[in-house]
Amino acid sequence: MKNMTEVLLSYLIAACNLVSCAAPEQVPEPKPPVFDVSPMVQELIADYGQNNGKETEKYTSLLGDIQKGDPEQGKIWEGIMQYWTYANDEMEIRTKKLPDDLPKEDTLCIIVLGFQLNADGSMQKELIGRLETALSCAKQYSNAYVLCTGGGTAARNHEATEAGMMGEWLVAHGLKKNRLIIEDASLTTAENAAFSYQILAEDYPQVDTAVIVTSDYHIPWGSVLFESEFRMHQSELHIVSDCAYKTSRGSLGKNELIRYELSGMQQLYALYLDEQKQTDPDNANDEKTPDSCADRPDSKK
Numbered sequence: 001m002k003n004m005t006e007v008l009l010s011y012l013i014a015a016c017n018l019v020s021c022a023a024p025e026q027v028p029e030p031k032p033p034v035f036d037v038s039p040m041v042q043e044l045i046a047d048y049g050q051n052n053g054k055e056t057e058k059y060t061s062l063l064g065d066i067q068k069g070d071p072e073q074g075k076i077w078e079g080i081m082q083y084w085t086y087a088n089d090e091m092e093i094r095t096k097k098l099p100d101d102l103p104k105e106d107t108l109c110i111i112v113l114g115f116q117l118n119a120d121g122s123m124q125k126e127l128i129g130r131l132e133t134a135l136s137c138a139k140q141y142s143n144a145y146v147l148c149t150g151g152g153t154a155a156r157n158h159e160a161t162e163a164g165m166m167g168e169w170l171v172a173h174g175l176k177k178n179r180l181i182i183e184d185a186s187l188t189t190a191e192n193a194a195f196s197y198q199i200l201a202e203d204y205p206q207v208d209t210a211v212i213v214t215s216d217y218h219i220p221w222g223s224v225l226f227e228s229e230f231r232m233h234q235s236e237l238h239i240v241s242d243c244a245y246k247t248s249r250g251s252l253g254k255n256e257l258i259r260y261e262l263s264g265m266q267q268l269y270a271l272y273l274d275e276q277k278q279t280d281p282d283n284a285n286d287e288k289t290p291d292s293c294a295d296r297p298d299s300k301k
Helices: 002-022 038-050 057-069 071-089 125-140 162-172 189-203 216-232 254-279
Strands: 108-113 145-149 180-183 209-215 238-245
Touching: 038 057, 038 071, 038 254, 057 071, 071 216, 071 254, 108 125, 108 189, 108 216, 125 162, 125 209, 125 238, 145 162, 145 189, 162 180, 180 189, 189 216, 189 254, 209 216, 216 238, 216 254
Parallel strands: 108 145, 108 209, 145 180, 209 238
Antiparallel strands: none
């Protein structure tokens, strides 16, 4: 009996060794290194902005290098740069109402950009004008969300935020609270875009269409920054239209407008890189987010 047990045990050991030899442990292949195109993207943004929206030889070369180094990012940035040109050269700035063919469901979001508060925390006339425009749009599209974006900019009232004051005004004038979204941490247009996108992506995934409501001179670069933010994240969400509060300031000259947009795009991309570093530290660089309010002409900071 003992000999039989030993024989069986020998066969069992031999079989295990055979299986081990036949099926070696699978070692996962290392991930291929990611080609970091961020320095070229930064150069692309700077070249376009510093040359007032002209596509120079350097611009063309940089875009080609990005497309070769990372085809996915190349496609994204080709689209972003085309939209940047479109916003400054072709975009219609509407002042009466939104188009009639937008979604009637809660897949639409009306994004209202904030404006510097008075020192005591009250709203300036221009911000109220933006809200009146937004309220009209909200009545036109009764199922749309209304997102107010803007942080604390009151010199002597640190409790007040642009978005908080905006939300109170809208509710007081008839907007239902369940349609209201508040983003009250941003201090620049770039942060408006980045922080608003985070809220929409996380809490309102059904929203795939957005419109910008702000002052007339602010429409192009607000649209550029929000659409760029959406495209950098490869989102299904896009800016499809706008409605402007008409100011005495009117539209900005293209060169002045692009200077604001350049500052905003540089900050927006730095915010994006910081976000990528937090979510995927192995594939992120050490780019820091600039602490700047230079992309908001209403800012006194």
